Amino acid sequence: TADGILRRQRARESSARTYARSFPIVPARAKGMTIEGTDGRRYLDCLSGAGTLALGHNHPVVLEAIQRTVESGAPLHVLDLATPEKDDFTDALFATLPKAFADRARIHFCGPAGTDAVEAALKLMQTATGRRGVLAFTGAYHGMTAGALSATGSVAIRERVAGGAAEVTRLPYPYPYRCPFGVGGERGAELAATYTERLLDDPSGGVVPPAAMILEAVQGEGGAVPAPDGWLREMRRITGERRIPLIVDEVQTGVGRTGAFWAVEHSGIVPDAMVMSKAIGGSLPLAVIVYDQDYDGWLPGAHTGTFRGNTLAMATGAATLRYVAAEGLAERAAVVGARMSARLEGLRSELPVIGDVRGRGLMIGVEIVDPEGELDSCGAHPVAPEAAERVRSACLERGLIVELGGRFGSTVRLLPPLVITDEQAEAVLERLADAIAEVSG
Numbered sequence: 001t002a003d004g005i006l007r008r009q010r011a012r013e014s015s016a017r018t019y020a021r022s023f024p025i026v027p028a029r030a031k032g033m034t035i036e037g038t039d040g041r042r043y044l045d046c047l048s049g050a051g052t053l054a055l056g057h058n059h060p061v062v063l064e065a066i067q068r069t070v071e072s073g074a075p076l077h078v079l080d081l082a083t084p085e086k087d088d089f090t091d092a093l094f095a096t097l098p099k100a101f102a103d104r105a106r107i108h109f110c111g112p113a114g115t116d117a118v119e120a121a122l123k124l125m126q127t128a129t130g131r132r133g134v135l136a137f138t139g140a141y142h143g144m145t146a147g148a149l150s151a152t153g154s155v156a157i158r159e160r161v162a163g164g165a166a167e168v169t170r171l172p173y174p175y176p177y178r179c180p181f182g183v184g185g186e187r188g189a190e191l192a193a194t195y196t197e198r199l200l201d202d203p204s205g206g207v208v209p210p211a212a213m214i215l216e217a218v219q220g221e222g223g224a225v226p227a228p229d230g231w232l233r234e235m236r237r238i239t240g241e242r243r244i245p246l247i248v249d250e251v252q253t254g255v256g257r258t259g260a261f262w263a264v265e266h267s268g269i270v271p272d273a274m275v276m277s278k279a280i281g282g283s284l285p286l287a288v289i290v291y292d293q294d295y296d297g298w299l300p301g302a303h304t305g306t307f308r309g310n311t312l313a314m315a316t317g318a319a320t321l322r323y324v325a326a327e328g329l330a331e332r333a334a335v336v337g338a339r340m341s342a343r344l345e346g347l348r349s350e351l352p353v354i355g356d357v358r359g360r361g362l363m364i365g366v367e368i369v370d371p372e373g374e375l376d377s378c379g380a381h382p383v384a385p386e387a388a389e390r391v392r393s394a395c396l397e398r399g400l401i402v403e404l405g406g407r408f409g410s411t412v413r414l415l416p417p418l419v420i421t422d423e424q425a426e427a428v429l430e431r432l433a434d435a436i437a438e439v440s441g
C-alpha cells in the first residue's frame with residue numbers, strides 16, 4: 001500500500017530528501033500532465049520533475065524513441081565514444097541554438113545532472129582564463145556540488161553543508177518586486193548594472209579576478225524571477241568589455257519553457273557558454289555545456305567521467321528537442337503562460353496575499369505575502385512563507401502539485417509541461433485560486 005511504501009522509504013532513505021516530505025504521494029502511473037498515485041488519486045502536475053518534462057509524462061514521442069533505440073540493439077553505455085545517437089542529438093541541439101552562438105560552438109557531454117554541467121562550465125572557464133573567481137547573483141540556484149553550490153545565492157541552501165569551492169563575488173540580481181536598490185522595474189535593474197560595473201572596476205572592491213560570470217535569465221528556484229532584457233544586455237556588455245566569459249545557466253529555462261527555445265533569445269545576447277540539462281534529455285538524465293570555441297582550452301582528460309551522455313537519453317532528448325521545435329511549443333508556452341499570468345494578476349485585488357505575479361512563459365511565480373505587514377520602499381509586503389506552505393498543501397488536497405521557491409520559500413511556482421491543454425490550464429487556475437482563497441481566510 002501507499003502508506004507502507006512511504007513508511008519503509010522514510011525508514012531507509014536519507015533525511016536529505018525534500019519532495020518526499022512535501023508530497024506524500026506514491027506515483028504509480030503518469031501520462032501527460034497527470035500523475036496517478038497507488039491509491040488511485042489523480043493530480044495535475046505543475047512541477048514536471050522540477051521543470052524537466054517539457055512534454056509531460058510518458059509522451060508518445062519519448063516512449064517511441066526509447067523503444068526504437070532498445071530494439072536497434074544500440075549499446076546503452078559507451079563512455080564518450082562516437083555513436084549515431086550522440087551525432088543525432090548534437091545535430092538536433094545545434095539546430096535549436098541562436099545562430100551566432102551555434103556557428104562557433106563546441107559541446108561537452110557532462111555527468112548526468114545540471115550541477116555537473118555547471119561545475120564543468122566554471123572549471124572550463126577557470127582553465128581558459130587562468131583566473132579563479134566567479135561572479136554570481138543573489139537568489140541564484142546552480143546546483144549542489146561544491147562549485148555550483150558556491151555560486152548558488154541562498155545562504156539557507158549553502159549553510160546546510162560545510163563546503164563551497166569557488167571564490168564567488170555575489171552581485172545583486174534585478175528582482176523587481178524586492179528590488180536590491182529600493183527602486184523597482186527597469187530603473188532598479190539599471191542601478192544593479194551600474195553597481196556591478198563600479199564594483200568590478202574598484203581595485204579595493206574585493207573582487208577575486210573572475211574566470212566567469214554565471215547567471216539565469218529567469219531565476220527558477222529563486223522564485224520565477226525574470227531579469228529585464230536591458231539588464232541582461234548590460235551584463236553582456238560589462239563582461240564583454242572586461243573579457244569575462246558569460247555563462248548562462250539554461251538548465252531550467254531551456255527547451256521552450258520561457259516562450260523562446262532558449263531564454264537568452266529574448267534579450268538577444270550571445271553568451272560564451274550555455275549550461276543545459278533537465279528538458280534536453282526528454283525525461284532521462286543528460287547534461288551538457290555548449291561554449292564558444294575560443295574557450296576550448298581543456299587538454300584531453302581535463303574533465304572526464306564514466307557517464308557522459310547515455311544513449312537512451314540522447315535518443316529521447318533529440319526526439320524532444322525536435323518535437324518542441326516542430327510543434328512550436330515555445331510559442332505555445334508564451335501564449336498559455338501569458339494568459340495564466342494575466343488571470344493570476346487579476347486575482348490580486350480579491351486575494352491580497354498575492355503580492356506579486358511574475359515569470360516568463362510557463363515559468364510562473366506567485367509570491368505570497370502578509371498583506372497586513374508594512375510595505376517596503378519598493379511597495380512589497382513582507383514574505384509569508386507559512387501561508388505559502390499552506391497554499392501548497394491546499395493545492396495538493398485539490399489534486400494540484402505545485403512547488404515553492406524564492407525568498408524564504410514564499411513563492412508558489414508553476415512549471416507545467418509545454419503541452420498543457422487549455423482545459424488543464426483552466427483547472428490549474430481554478431484549483432490554485434481556490435487554495436489561495438482558503439489560505440486568505
Ligand code: PMP
Pocket residue numbers: 050112113114115116118141142143144216220221249250251252253277278
Ligand atoms: N541550474 C538551475 C538553473 C537549476 O534550476 C538546477 C536545478 N533545479 C540546477 C542548475 C541543478 O540541476 P540538477 O538538480 O540536475 O543538479
